[in-house]
Amino acid sequence: MEKIDRRYIFLAILLLVLVPLLVPIGLPIRVSREVQSGYDAVAEIPDGSTAYFAADYDPATMPELHPMALAALDQLFSKNCKVIGACLWPAGPPLLEDALRRIGEERYGKKYGVDFVNLGYKPGNEVAMVSVGRSIRATFPTDFYGTPVESLEVMRGAASLTDMAILVNISAGYPGTKEWVQQVQSRYHVTMVAGCTAVSTPEYYPYFQSGQLSGLIGGMAGAAEYEKLVGKLGTATRGMDAQSLGHLAIIAFIVLGNVLYFATKKKAP
């Protein structure tokens, strides 16, 4: 077993992921309590209110996080909410721009500067978060395009995070959900929903259990559940068959590895 070329395993995984993408099986997707709570939290904010959308991710985690960003924005724009988007990850602004334009502008006919804005990137991690909590305009004097934010209609009445009906954070790691909870949610008691990579999901479960997070969307599975709730099936739903088969393959490899390990251990003198 030790002598097996690991490239055969890579090939098996590739085929198992590729086939259901070409020929979808349509395995059922069950909505979890964490995702349902997140959807309900967004549904409960008043129509037309303002949401702060913290897109703290980059292209490396796009397959997991972009679909949930699109789904969350879809729900917000369907309620005619105004969206103030910003990033603490340097490669985040183009992704946020894509999500806002695709959903806000193309799907719901919303206008940049009036219904939504992309404030771009700021460094400083926790310092930037606390600063946004106090004053959004002081932290982001201009938007992603260099336009002064005072001139944007969407920013009227949006001085700090306490003016927001909800904080939606899509997080790929540090800085992200944990820091938003520690620095902003626990300080200003803003309603917060987090979408995060599957790797970091277990770390954030205690925040959901404690009620600090009103909802938790974990990984591609969480994104697919959210897509189901908003009724717009996207790439996360499309990838779930491959995801399921891939997991089955990993389970099979783990079982096989253990069986062979114990079998060879018994044979050893």
Next chain:
Amino acid sequence: MLPAPFLNTMAALLTIAIFSFLYKDNPFYKFAEYLFVGIAAGYIVALEYHNVIVPNLWRPLVGGDLNLLVPFVLGVLLFSRFTSGFGWLSRWAIGLMVGTFSGLAIIGFAQGDLVAQVQANMLPLKTETLLGTFSNWVIFIGLLSSLVYFFFSKEHKGALGASAKLGIWFLMVSFGASYGFTVMSRFSLLIGRLLFLLVDWPASFGLHWLH
């Protein structure tokens, strides 16, 4: 702006170049890796200049906000590290950053984790539903036994040892869950790239062969 088919073709070729490492290390992989590092460095510099230095420092400073001279000078001091005689000056700026981050981290942990999590784990051990009661007991026993495992002031023997052993089981279950979620993350990345190669790349040429 370059046309989408060209950009997507570049992205597709670079994706394939990175994937080629799975077969074995090769010049295409190396090229894609170095290209990424170089572009990422250039992108960060340009972004910091246009999104941070100009709007947050330069414009308000020339507009008359002289308070910003303090962060400006501290920022300049960071570059003193490149000189042998004045390198120590950078420690002032670094000290300020370390102090600020430490303070925020401590307050954040105390507010967001320590107090809130202790409160959240003071659960009723008898609830209206059987499932609720069972869940709270699992959290209660799991929390206590896991904490006992990290208590090293007394040898893990007898009741303490049994509790610590139970704590290990709870920790193992949490590690298993973390591993499962990690697998999901890694598969998501592969699925994302394959969907790009199968759907988005051909679509940029008007080819919608996969629905």
